[in-house]
Amino acid sequence: xxPVQDAAETARRARFGRLPERVRLEDTVEERAxxxxxxxxxxxxxxxWLVRYCL
Numbered sequence: 001x002x003p004v005q006d007a008a009e010t011a012r013r014a015r016f017g018r019l020p021e022r023v024r025l026e027d028t029v030e031e032r033a034x035x036x037x038x039x040x041x042x043x044x045x046x047x048x049w050l051v052r053y054c055l
Contacts, residue, residue, distance in 0.1 A: 005013075
């Protein structure tokens with residue numbers, strides 16, 4: 001026979017008596033750029049090598 005539960009045990013079971021809800025992996029990841037994008041860095045001129053190396 002189990003003894004009568006006291007108020008502290010009842011409160012503890014109400015708070016910690018079950019596992020928390022599952023969190024999806026997509027909700028745990030945040031993607032942000034480390035730096036602001038630099039448009040000059042991404043500007044590529046396919047004919048630039050002709051000017052640099054062929055003249």
